[in-house]
Amino acid sequence: MFSNYFLKLSAFIAGVVMLASSWLASAQEPTDQYSAKICGDTVSYAVRNLDSEELVNFCEAYKDKVVLVVNTASRCGYTYQYEDLEKLYAEYRERGLVVVGFPSNDFGNQEPGKEKQIKTFCRLTYGVQFPMHAKTRVKGEDADPLYRSLAKAAGQSPRWNFHKYLIDRGGKLAGSYDSSIEPRSDTIVKAIERLL
Numbered sequence: 730m731f732s733n734y735f736l737k738l739s740a741f742i743a744g745v746v747m748l749a750s751s752w753l754a755s756a757q758e759p760t761d762q763y764s765a766k767i768c769g770d771t772v773s774y775a776v777r778n779l780d781s782e783e784l785v786n787f788c789e790a791y792k793d794k795v796v797l798v799v800n801t802a803s804r805c806g807y808t809y810q811y812e813d814l815e816k817l818y819a820e821y822r823e824r825g826l827v828v829v830g831f832p833s834n835d836f837g838n839q840e841p842g843k844e845k846q847i848k849t850f851c852r853l854t855y856g857v858q859f860p861m862h863a864k865t866r867v868k869g870e871d872a873d874p875l876y877r878s879l880a881k882a883a884g885q886s887p888r889w890n891f892h893k894y895l896i897d898r899g900g901k902l903a904g905s906y907d908s909s910i911e912p913r914s915d916t917i918v919k920a921i922e923r924l925l
Contacts, residue, residue, distance in 0.1 A: 740860040756870045757913040765882035767875075768792070768900030774875040779832070779848050787875055790860075793825045793898050795924045797917075798879065800867040801830045802839040803850050803892035810891050811855035813912040817921075825898065827910075828859040831876075833867045840864065867892075879905075893917065896905050897924045 745804035749915040764910045766772065775784040799814060832847050834840040840847065844864060851857035867876045879894045880886040881906035893912070895904035904920050911917070 738810070751868040765902060766900045767882060767896050767902055772900070774873070774878075775864040776831075776865075776873075776875065779844050779863055782918070785924075788900060789867050790814050790830065791827055791896075792900075794825050795821075795898055795903075795921060796896040797826065797828045797912075798875075798894040798896065799828065799830050799877075799912075800833045800835070800865070800887050800890060800892055801848060801851075801861075802833060802836065805836070805841060805890040806841055807891040809890070810912055811851060812856055815859060817912050817918075821921060821925065826921055826925060830857070830859060831865040831867065831873075832861065832862040832863075833865050833887075833890065835866060835868050835887075839890060842880075854855055895920055895924070 746869040758841050768791075772788055775788075776787045797817070799810075801811065802808060814828050814830070818826065819900075830851075832840050832844075842850070847864070848861065851861060865873045865876065866874065866882075872880070872886070876886070879902065882902040883894060885905060887908075889908045891908040891909065893904075893906040894902060895906070895917070897903045903924055904917075906917060
């Protein structure tokens with residue numbers, strides 16, 4: 730009697746785990762749930778490169794590209810993701826992917842350095858070659874307009890460093906991924922490959 734009960738209980742738990750795993754996987758996959766255009770003919774966001782005082786139009790700079798936007802930090806438990814972000818960029822940039830980093834000190838004071846220090850750290854420690862922009866506010870009322878648009882389109886602001894937003898070639902949001910989703914995970918790689 731007890732063994733029959735435990736078999737049924739085990740089967741029930743396995744079913745719940747499979748259902749939860751399936752739900753989590755689908756929640757992380759880009760879907761048609763996003764309809765807002767981040768970039769378009771009448772939309773522009775002024776951003777500054779990490780090593781320049783000149784403002785550039787984000788939408789114009791990355792027009793017709795698949796863009797992975799990431800808020801970064803140098804002293805975070807997820808800082809190691811710089812390495813995989815750079816590998817992702819190196820592997821797919823010829824096909825039209827650009828990874829774009831926005832250093833931010835919004836979470837736990839984990840990006841306190843000056844921009845020159847951030848640039849040096851990224852290049853020397855992780856060999857970062859993908860575009861990095863100036864330190865940026867990514868959450869709350871003071872968030873940069875680009876990040877406000879991303880959060881509105883995705884229905885979520887970054888909750889920590891290394892949140893990733895994926896934008897398709899047409900400027901439409903195609904995915905939003907929490908910090909724990911690795912840059913070269915199947916979830917993100919498959920999403921990128923679908924868009925390239």
